[in-house]
Amino acid sequence: MRSRQPKQLLLAFFGEHVVDDDPGPIRASVLIGVLEGAGIAAPATRATLDRLVQTGILARSKSGREILFSLTEHGVAVLREATARVRGPRPFDPQGTGWTLVTFTIPEGQRTLRHRLRSTLTWEGFAPLRDGLWLAPGEVDLAGSLEPLCQDLPPNTVIAFHARELAGFPIAESVRAAWDIEAIRREHLAFIEVWGDPDAAAQAPSALTVRTMLVADWLALLRTDPRLPREFMDEQWPAARSTQVYRRMHERLAEASAEEFAALVTTRAVASRRTGSAGRPSVPSPTRSAAARSR
Secondary structure (H helix, E strand, C coil), X not given: CCCXXXXXXXXXXXXXXXXXXXXXCEEHHHHHHHHHHCCXXXXXXXXXXHHHHHCCCEEEEEECCEEEEEECHHHHHHHHHHHHHHCCCCCCCCCCCCEEEEEECCCCCCHHHHHHHHHHHHHCCCEEEECCEEEEECCCCHHHHCHHHCCCCCCCCEEEEEECCCCCCCCHHHHHHHCCHHHHHHHHHHHHHHHCCHHHHHCCCCHHHHHHHHHHHHHHHHHHCCCCCHHHCCCCCCHHXXXXXXXXXXXXXXXXXXXXXXXXXXXXXXXXXXXXCCCCCCCCCHHHHHHHHHC
């Protein structure tokens, strides 16, 4: 497996425990402790939290001497889009038939926006084909996936089409040019090797940390696999095994990690009451408003 980056781990943590519930802002010390169990030093976690604030995913606030972090509206939108696939019944199957084609133009001076767009396209299974043309299997809900970016994208920045293969113009060579299928296989096998091990749940003393590591690795695998049609893979394609391994380990960790998380949140709430502080962030909590909208 690739080394786990603090950003992946933090997004996994917030996606698992925060985006669907209303736990309130999370103490920085909690986040640092969870990532330390995954081998991430505290300075790296703090620097990543700063970057997530700068990019609008998280909001920072204070309660007494505590630094707290909560999801912004943008952060909620990003994680909700991701969790739909993370928890989906068939995460490696194409969405519909045919192919989705995208081309875009973003000025050189907007490199951050260009990076965000490319990152979103990669998550949705796109790969660059040639001369600025990106290809993804199936019928991608591009409007939904680009919603968190829509207010930053100038009009007519992105042009997209849905297409089908024409007789006499086989797409197999283009698929092999756009994606390294054997590299994708290796990522699946590495995931199975790590998380299929019966001792994998003991990678860290905390079930909460192990669950965060598991989901971070799952997110990385989902990002790697573009959901190509089965006709491009052999009968031994390991995606189904990866899914089974993930769900089995996730279920094994769920109860203990949820209890740990609840205890950490309760500890914060009790401490806030003792100090007479509500512990609320200086900006409205988007997690609460998003949860209200979903009810």
